[in-house]
Amino acid sequence: MDFKLWELLRHCVLVYMILELQWRPVVSAPEEHKSCSDLLSTISLSKLLHHEAKDLLKHYITFHGPRSNSSTEDVPDSTVSGVNVSEKLQDVYVKNELFRLHVLKVVQHHSEIFLNKEPVVGPLSRVKDRLLYHSIKVKHLLAGFFPDVPLPSKPALPRLTAGHTYAKKEYGWLVLVRLRDWEEHVLQLLEEMKNMCGQQRLKRLLHTFNSLL
Template structure:
């Protein structure tokens, strides 16, 4: 016990106080980091749920649109100019990366189909306006997938921008078949995207559980 002030006592008191202060600061920082991680995970889960609902209704709309507008005269057995609608990858990160790349590519194809419909004229030009909304939805979806990749898998690089399209469809019938097959492919691709979002949702819940254990 220090009865009279001395340099040694003061130094011990200051050192003890600093250690307690430093420990308190570290604990506060850890708590803040955990809170931030939990908030990010909650935001991602909300985004995923919103995306799944909107993609479900969009896929239904695309299905009925393709049946009503293009009449399904010929099945899309061979892809030709149409991109592969399947989602590739072994891990969730690889699948999300493929979703990001296919999203950008399919958006280019939808824009091309819209241009063809405008070129056909008449009622086709009116239908083309609905594809503008599809194009905008794909753009918004691209932003959300990018946010998921950057938050859940920050080490995974984004795919490069797809090259401009070089199509072989050069006459009316070929362009109509191409347009129908693009929309059918987009609807099938959206089904795969929904499954990837379910997997991503599970990853986010697992990360949240690990954070809570810490």
């Protein structure tokens, strides 16, 4: 083949792969790209959970009235901690379970104190169940992106100091506020992880290009 024609062909292939990298959606193959598919579905679930947490907080405030800016060590903070992505994802896994346990406790408090349970208990239960599914998805992400990183141990049941009715109301309000804020940070982490899928695709394209040389 003529050298100039060969160089032109290589150039066209390279341009095609660059365009594919920029515009082609991430599509998972049966094995190699399953982690990226899991990531996209986890992002969708996290967005839904964030929306439901905000909606639940509105219902809670409507039912109980506005709360003060109180704080307690009983409730986990809303940060995502870690020096790298794997540590941050491990932190998400642990706090996901903590928030699920705290939401379960809020459900119990509300059911014990108030005869008129709706419209709070229904959304509370849905968020609790959604957190369980979210935990499973995060577990899959850890196994897919970081197979050599051990899965963190699940936290123990929370020990609460809230005793009287008003303190339990305050506790529930704080749980929902921090859950909403925490989910925002989780979404930021998951969006950042999409770059890892882009890097994987770039490696595949470069491998394909090198094989043509």
